[in-house]
Amino acid sequence: MKLLIANGHLIDPTANENTGMNVLIEDGKVSAWLKAADGVPEGCEVFDASGLLVAPGFIDLHVHLREPGQEHKETIASGCAAAAAGGWTSVCPMPNTNPVNDNAAITRYMIEQAEHAGLANVFPIGAITKSSDGAELAEMGEMKAAGAVAVSDDGRPVPNAGIMRRAMQYAKDFDLPVIDHCEDKSLSAGGVMHEGKMSLLLGLKGMPALAEDIDAVRDIILAKETGAHIHIAHVSTKGAVEAVRRAKNEGINVTCEVTPHHFTLTDRSVEGYDTNYKMAPPLRSEEHLEAVIEGIKDGTIDAIATDHAPHHHDEKALEFDRAPMGITGLETGVGLAFNELVHKGIIGLERLVELCSTNPARIFKLAGRGTLAPGSVADITIIDPDHKWTYRNAESRSKSRNCPFDGWEFTGRAVATIVGGRIVFQM
Amino acid sequence: MEKPYRRRDLLGIRELTEADIRGILDTAENFREINTREIKKVPTLRGKTVINLFFENSTRTRTSFELAAKRLSADAVNISVSSSSVSKGETLVDTALNLDAMDPDCIVVRHGSAGVPHQLAKVSRAAVVNAGDGSNEHPTQALLDAMTIREHKKKIQGLEVAIVGDILHSRVARSNIHLLTKLGAKVRVAGPGTLVPRDFGYLIEEAGTSRGRESVSTASLTVCPHVEDAIRDADVVMILRIQRERQDSAYFPTLREYAVHYGLTNGRLDLAKKDAIVLHPGPMNRGIEIASEVADSSRSLILDQVKYGVAVRMAVLYLATGGSLGS
Amino acid sequence: MLCYDLHRMPDEKSLNEKSRIMDSARMKRAISRLASEIVEENQGAKDVYIVGIRRRGVPLAERIVDKIAEIEGEMPLFGIIDITLYRDDLSTVGASPIVNRTELDTDIDDKIIVLVDDVLYTGRTIRAAMDQLMDFGRPRKVQLAVLIDRGREHRELPIQADFVGKTVPTKQSEIIRVMLKEYDEVEGVGIFEKPSE
Numbered sequence: 033m034k035l036l037i038a039n040g041h042l043i044d045p046t047a048n049e050n051t052g053m054n055v056l057i058e059d060g061k062v063s064a065w066l067k068a069a070d071g072v073p074e075g076c077e078v079f080d081a082s083g084l085l086v087a088p089g090f091i092d093l094h095v096h097l098r099e100p101g102q103e104h105k106e107t108i109a110s111g112c113a114a115a116a117a118g119g120w121t122s123v124c125p126m127p128n129t130n131p132v133n134d135n136a137a138i139t140r141y142m143i144e145q146a147e148h149a150g151l152a153n154v155f156p157i158g159a160i161t162k163s164s165d166g167a168e169l170a171e172m173g174e175m176k177a178a179g180a181v182a183v184s185d186d187g188r189p190v191p192n193a194g195i196m197r198r199a200m201q202y203a204k205d206f207d208l209p210v211i212d213h214c215e216d217k218s219l220s221a222g223g224v225m226h227e228g229k230m231s232l233l234l235g236l237k238g239m240p241a242l243a244e245d246i247d248a249v250r251d252i253i254l255a256k257e258t259g260a261h262i263h264i265a266h267v268s269t270k271g272a273v274e275a276v277r278r279a280k281n282e283g284i285n286v287t288c289e290v291t292p293h294h295f296t297l298t299d300r301s302v303e304g305y306d307t308n309y310k311m312a313p314p315l316r317s318e319e320h321l322e323a324v325i326e327g328i329k330d331g332t333i334d335a336i337a338t339d340h341a342p343h344h345h346d347e348k349a350l351e352f353d354r355a356p357m358g359i360t361g362l363e364t365g366v367g368l369a370f371n372e373l374v375h376k377g378i379i380g381l382e383r384l385v386e387l388c389s390t391n392p393a394r395i396f397k398l399a400g401r402g403t404l405a406p407g408s409v410a411d412i413t414i415i416d417p418d419h420k421w422t423y424r425n426a427e428s429r430s431k432s433r434n435c436p437f438d439g440w441e442f443t444g445r446a447v448a449t450i451v452g453g454r455i456v457f458q459m
Numbered sequence: 460m461e462k463p464y465r466r467r468d469l470l471g472i473r474e475l476t477e478a479d480i481r482g483i484l485d486t487a488e489n490f491r492e493i494n495t496r497e498i499k500k501v502p503t504l505r506g507k508t509v510i511n512l513f514f515e516n517s518t519r520t521r522t523s524f525e526l527a528a529k530r531l532s533a534d535a536v537n538i539s540v541s542s543s544s545v546s547k548g549e550t551l552v553d554t555a556l557n558l559d560a561m562d563p564d565c566i567v568v569r570h571g572s573a574g575v576p577h578q579l580a581k582v583s584r585a586a587v588v589n590a591g592d593g594s595n596e597h598p599t600q601a602l603l604d605a606m607t608i609r610e611h612k613k614k615i616q617g618l619e620v621a622i623v624g625d626i627l628h629s630r631v632a633r634s635n636i637h638l639l640t641k642l643g644a645k646v647r648v649a650g651p652g653t654l655v656p657r658d659f660g661y662l663i664e665e666a667g668t669s670r671g672r673e674s675v676s677t678a679s680l681t682v683c684p685h686v687e688d689a690i691r692d693a694d695v696v697m698i699l700r701i702q703r704e705r706q707d708s709a710y711f712p713t714l715r716e717y718a719v720h721y722g723l724t725n726g727r728l729d730l731a732k733k734d735a736i737v738l739h740p741g742p743m744n745r746g747i748e749i750a751s752e753v754a755d756s757s758r759s760l761i762l763d764q765v766k767y768g769v770a771v772r773m774a775v776l777y778l779a780t781g782g783s784l785g786s
Numbered sequence: 787m788l789c790y791d792l793h794r795m796p797d798e799k800s801l802n803e804k805s806r807i808m809d810s811a812r813m814k815r816a817i818s819r820l821a822s823e824i825v826e827e828n829q830g831a832k833d834v835y836i837v838g839i840r841r842r843g844v845p846l847a848e849r850i851v852d853k854i855a856e857i858e859g860e861m862p863l864f865g866i867i868d869i870t871l872y873r874d875d876l877s878t879v880g881a882s883p884i885v886n887r888t889e890l891d892t893d894i895d896d897k898i899i900v901l902v903d904d905v906l907y908t909g910r911t912i913r914a915a916m917d918q919l920m921d922f923g924r925p926r927k928v929q930l931a932v933l934i935d936r937g938r939e940h941r942e943l944p945i946q947a948d949f950v951g952k953t954v955p956t957k958q959s960e961i962i963r964v965m966l967k968e969y970d971e972v973e974g975v976g977i978f979e980k981p982s983e
Contacts, residue, residue, distance in 0.1 A: 229661040233473075235573040235595030235633060305574025349552040351572035353593065489868070489887045498921045501871035531871075777871075777885065 034058050035453060036072055037412065040081025043385045044088055046403040055086060057410040060453035064406050079455070081414055084447065087385045088404050089121025089411025091392035093289050094211075094265055094337035095362065097123070097154070099145060100138065101130025106342040106431045108142060109149035113429040114340070114362040116457035119446025121411035122153040123340075123362070124396065126186040127164065134159035134170035136178035143179045151456045152449075153411065155181040155396060157211065160199045164188045167195065169202055176206045181396040182263065184211035187312065187357070191217060193250055200260035209261040209287070209395060214247035214272060215239070215312065224353045226314040230299040236352060239314050245271030252279040252286055263395055264288035266339050268313040270323035277332040287395045288327075289337040292361060292368035293436070295324050301436065307348045307355035308436040311341065329378055334391040338365040342432030360435045364423050366415070368437070370444030374417065381417070389413070410453035417444045419459075467779050468580045468587045471596035472637040480605070480638060487606055487767070487774035493530060494769055504533035507564040507780055511537045512554075513590070514570040519741060519765065520590050520599075524567050527772035533564070533780075551575065552582055559583045564780045568592070573630075586779035594628045599771055600740050601634035605642065606767040607760050608695055611736050616643035621689040621731070623723065624699030624748055625654040625710070631740045632699055636662055640679040647681045649689035650699075650721055653710040657682060686721050693731045697738045698723050701748045714747050724750045728758070736760050801961065801978040807954055808975035813933070816951035817846065820931050821853035823949045828898050831855075833926070835863040835897040839915050840870075840886050845968040846933055847902035863897065865890040872914035888918065895923040900949075904964035906932040909945035934962055934975060 037055040042065075044050055053065040056073065072078055097111040108125075115123045125142060127133035133142065139156045146154030158175035162168045164185040172183055183203055189212055190196040196212075203210045220239035225231050227238020248264055252275055255262035267273055267288045279286045299317050301309045309315060316324075327333040341358025348355050369388070373379045379387070393402025400409045425438040449457040472480070493501055509528040513521050521537060528535035538558075549557075555578075558566060565586045568576050573593030580587040591597040608615055620639050626632045626648045639646050640663050648655055659682050683689040690696055701717060711717050728737065737749075737759045745751045753759060808816065828834050831854050838847030844866055855861045868886040901915050912930060919928060931949035936956045938946070954977070956962060961978045965971075 229658070232656060232659060232662050235593050235630060237594075305577045346550050349550040351551055351570065351578070352574045353572045486885050489885045492887050492889070493871075496922065500921070502917070503871040503873075774885075 033453070034073060034076040035079060035450075036066070036076050037079045037081050037086050037414070038072070039068070040084050040086035040414065042086045042404065043381055044404045045382050045386045045390045046088075047405055055404055055412070057450075057453045060410050062404050062406050062408050062410050065404075079414075079448070083416070085381060085415040085417060086404070087413045087415060088389045088393075088402050088408070089449070089451065090119050090366070090388040090413045090446070091122040091124070091396075091398065091401065092120045092338050092340070092362065092365070093124050093263075093335055093392050093396065094291075095123045095125050095340040096128065096342065096358070097125040097142070098342060099129065100141065104431070105344050105347075108145040108154060109151070110429060110431045111340070111342070111362070112146055112149045112151035112154065114360070115152040116449045116451070117429050118338075118363040119366045119413045119415065119449055120152060120362060121413060121449055121451045122155060122398070122401065124155045124157050124181060126157050126184060127159040128186055128188070132159050132163045133157070133175075133180075134162050134164065136171065136174040139175045139178040139180045150451075150454075152451055155179065155398065157182045157184050157186075159183065160185045160190055160203075160210065161195065166190045166192060169195075169199060172203055172208055173206050176208055180208070181398065182209040182211050184213065184265065186211070186213045186265065189213045189215055189217070189247060193254065196251065197254050197258060200254050200258040200262065204258060204260040207397070209263045211263045211265050212247065212251045213265045213312070214244045214251065216243045216246045219243035219246070223314070224310060225302050226299040226316045226320075228299060228317045230302060230317070234302060234305070236302070239312070241269040241271060241316065241320060244269045244313055245275065248272040248275045252276070252284055255279070255286055256282070256284045259285065261285045261287070266291045266294060266313055266337065267327065267333065268294045268316050268320060268324065270320050273323045273327040273332055277327065277330070280332065287334045287391075288332070289335040290324055290328060290333045291337060291339045292365045292372070293359060295321065295328060296368050296372045297436070305352045306436065307350065307352055308359055308434050310352060310355055310357055311339070311359050312357040325378060328373065328387070334387070334395060336365065336369055336387045337392070338362055340430075342430050343434045345433055348434045358434070360428065360430050360432055362430065363428055364435060364437045364440070364442075367421070367423060367440070367442030367445050370417060371442055375443060410450060412450040413446050414448040414450070415444065416447045419443070419445050419447060421445055468576070469598055469775055469779055470576050470580060470587065470589050472598045472601050472634045472641070473596065475641070477641045480602070480641060483602055483771070483774055483778065484606055484609065486778065487602065487771045490770040490773040490777070491767070493773070494766075499530050500532060501530065502532045503777060504528070504531040504564075504780060507533045508562070509533045509535045509565045509567060509776060510558055510563045510585070511535060511590075512558065512566055512568045513538065514540045514568070514575070515591070516540075517569055517591070520569060520768075523765070523768040524590060524772050524776075526769050527776055530769070531773055531776060533776065536563075551578060555579045555582045559585060565776060588775055588779050591630055593630065594633070595630050596634045596637075597630040597740075598634050599768070599775055600631050601638040602775070603764055603768040603771040604635055604697065604738055604740075605638055606771055607738060607763050608736070610763065610767070611760065612694060615639060618644040618694040619692060620644050620646050620695040620697060621693040622646060622648045622697045622699065623686055623689060623721065624650045625701060626650055626659060626699070627654045627656055628702070629699045633662065635697060636680060643679075645679050645681070647683050647689040647693070649683040649686045651711045651717070655682060687727060687730055690723075690727055691730045693735055695736055695738065696723060696728065696731055698749050700740060700742065701744055703744075714744075718747045722746075722748055722750060723753050725752050728753055738764060741765070801963070801981065803976045803978050804960070806974055806976045808952065810973035813951075813973055813975065816933060817849050818853055820933075820949050820951055821850045821857060824850065824900055824929075824931060825854055825858055827929070827948070831858040831860045831862040833897050835865060835892065835894060835899050835925070837865045837867055837890070837899055837901050837915075837919075839901060839903040839911060840866060840868045841969065842904040842964050842966055843902045845966045846904060846964075850900075850902060850931065863892050865892065865894075867901070867915050867918055869911055869914040869918060872918045874910060874914065890922055893923060894919060894925050896926045899925045899928045900931050901928065902931045904932065905934045905936060905962050906930070906945075906947050906950075907936045907940050907962075909941050909943035912945045913943050933964055936962060
């Protein structure tokens with residue numbers, strides 16, 4: 033089967049010449065870039081991308097698909113459907129499933145379920161330690177062989193620096209990035225929102241920014257010493273952004289991601305005690321948001337990842353301090369990036385593609401992705417930057433509804449998502 | 460959710476204007492007389508239903524609200540956590556909707572989690588009155604404290620009020636700080652560094668963004684490094700209850716040490732103005748945050764606070780279910 | 787969210803006055819007569835307890851008390867009743883009323899209570915005042931004195947006044963206002979047209 037993406041505006045930060053090219057897809061791969069004058073090859077379907085951006089498929093480095101174990105919140109199929117609708121061609125689920133993805137069997141299962149659904153690529157992230165208990169190392173080598181692309185204990189970050197050091201030394205043998213959700217829980221335990229003026233005002237227990245800062249600095253020092261690749265998940269504090277910036281200048285192998293909600297919202301949103309504003313790391317105050325934006329601008333931050341964390345309505349309809357952390361984000365991430373970054377002139381389209389595709393592919397070493405160069409996998413996100421739309425929880429593909437952006441109006445979204453040469457979503 | 464005509468929530472002092480607060484206090488003043496009558500009952504809220512939904516034990520506050528409702532002839536129903544369905548896994552929203560289906564006019568709620576009254580108010584048609592939510596607010600306590608202060612000092616404007624103890628976790632402190640600063644008092648807070656955030660002054664600075672703030676500078680709220688600094692020349696000394704479970708969280712080493720370094724003794728009280736009064740939201744830990752000699756002295760108005768509590772809650776129930784402050 | 791917005795009463799000054807039925811002097815004479823009738827009916831001021839109904843009944847009651855003291859050389863007992871909490875229309879009235887204090891400092895048991903109000907109209911205010919009195923004790927007798935009686939045809943309860951300053955037949959579309967220096971710029975009684983809704 034052949035498909036020609038014609039008349040679109042190509043954005044591929046990995047290529048020199050982007051303008052006026054049509055992309056020919058054959059057998060799930062990009063086979064060639066054709067000039068308009070070359071016409072349409074015989075037997076080829078045409079996707080008319082006039083007025084649209086054609087970008088290498090977006091890759092979300094940080095999602096929770098809840099399968100196996102919590103299928104009432106999300107399944108791999110429903111999560112992939114939400115991803116496709118949001119313009120993400122690949123998602124990387126965290127290992128906090130039940131049981132924890134700490135072995136090759138579960139890694140394989142997740143990939144198989146995704147292949148079965150056929151809506152998005154799933155690149156699982158394995159656990160650092162068995163059951164993510166922070167004690168014994170998980171079988172990273174076996175998981176890598178089964179398809180895992182990184183290791184993390186995400187929401188239960190390894191508290192013990194000695195074990196984290198060993199994890200980095202060991203992960204380096206397999207060329208696996210180590211992802212850390214930076215949170216020193218001895219500082220943040222019991223916290224339900226950012227510690228600051230708003231937490232004082234609302235009488236809610238705070239999670240101080242320094243809990244993130246301290247852990248990020250620890251990880252960076254360990255990465256420097258071990259030479260491992262540390263990827264800081266969802267940076268949200270000024271201190272963490274600055275630590276990453278310094279480390280990069282020093283040449284330490286560190287990368288980091290930011291979530292759309294951390295570059296959009298502040299802790300003021302918590303007023304009203306809506307549990308859809310509760311997540312970890314928490315929504316921070318103004319100064320942190322500004323530091324995050326600065327990090328996006330100057331290249332300190334490498335990627336946008338949604339931290340899509342579905343929870344069932346019944347679980348979120350609780351007291352603020354009892355409700356679980358996390359919000360869904362796959363369907364709103366691109367819209368937020370346009371609203372808050374592109375349309376506000378903070379980044380250009382090329383940088384957007386870098387943050388959502390090129391860099392994620394590089395960070396997790398996903399060969400043949402994050403580019404549209406001939407020979408690469410035909411994962412493509414087609415975007416209308418001017419499309420005005422309203423996100424509605426009721427229409428979400430996710431099984432959960434815990435998104436604070438219900439009713440938000442956006443300008444810009446993915447209007448078609450192509451995975452392995454197949455159109456899996458189209459407006 | 461749209462409230463039926465003339466039902467109003469009381470979620471916190473933070474949302475109130477100075478005029479609102481004065482209006483509630485004036486109404487409460489006028490309700491005090493009813494509590495001195497031989498027949499302490501008026502027919503005002505006859506046929507109205509008040510549900511006291513208490514997720515936290517509090518005999519004093521619950522009884523006070525119950526008496527207030529009954530003296531206004533409302534039907535008061537008490538639901539306490541042990542007999543509620545929350546322990547059966549029902550969500551907060553379900554609980555609210557189920558109660559709402561029984562058409563109460565007012566739900567008085569006490570909960571260990573901040574924001575529960577706000578969450579209930581969003582789904583319930585009844586007027587929601589906050590009887591204490593986590594570390595957030597305890598508006599009726601602040602109102603009865605203000606009534607006690609007004610009774611003894613004849614005013615609140617310009618008074619120096621010291622609040623001593625666990626400021627961080629205290630809903631009483633938060634509500635009182637909002638109320639007293641809105642009414643023009645100067646508030647000084649002090650206590651162990653672990654329980655008194657250095658930047659607590661933010662509290663009213665941030666509150667300035669909410670409805671109902673006239674210009675109040677942070678100068679009206681000061682965080683003092685030592686208890687003595689807060690108490691010196693104060694007109695009112697408000698002592699907060701030390702919750703013993705805090706001790707397990709290592710906010711301070713021992714109750715003994717707390718009593719020695721932060722407790723209100725006669726010696727410390729001597730630093731205050733000669734006619735200073737002492738308030739405590741109760742129940743007291745005698746010999747810990749307050750020495751017995753202070754608690755039993757004539758300067759301690761703890762029983763007045765309890766007495767005024769009923770009048771304040773009558774006023775709040777009356778206003779929540781349809782009464783007016785007038786002009 | 788909570789919003790204790792202040793309810794505003796219709797601006798009374800904007801009412802259109804049709805006729806002035808009593809001026810200050812006539813009002814004074816009417817009050818004197820009420821006081822005389824009260825002492826005559828009760829054979830003196832002993833055990834007589836003059837109770838003004840808030841708001842405008844209160845200054846009237848005070849004047850009656852003064853007058854009785856002048857006539858008898860003995861002060862009758864005096865008290866104030868606020869009927870707000872006893873109203874039967876709390877759940878229906880638009881601008882709901884402010885609560886004020888009831889002041890019955892002397893025991894009412896076995897006393898002759900003379901309720902004083904400015905205008906007797908439907909009788910509902912008097913009903914509320916009597917209900918409240920009964921919660922305070924057991925008076926020997928309750929009488930009613932009003933400056934203006936708008937006439938029996940308006941009555942919604944079987945209540946009549948014992949002492950009346952002046953009976954003024956009125957239409958429902960009219961408002962009677964007793965103006966007193968304690969609350970108003972002038973003294974007197976006027977008939978006003980109800981503002982059209």
